[in-house]
Amino acid sequence: MTKIVADLDRCVGAGQCVLTDPDAFDQSDEDGTVVVIQDTPADDEALKRARVAVDICPSRALSLTE
């Protein structure tokens, strides 16, 4: 099963992932770093959005594992 993994040491809180998929990502109220609220994409559309979020993250903080 594909899983979204976030590297908080790399995340700069740019929020692009949240704009791409608000169902899967949120940002910490404290420092703006990413909070993955849905780490297993439920369907093909969610997986597509996850891939876009991985590609769009400016600090390469997101990845997908199988």
Ligand code: SF4
């Ligand atoms: S787009 Fe990347 S840097 Fe920005 S909040 Fe999401 S994971 Fe962090």
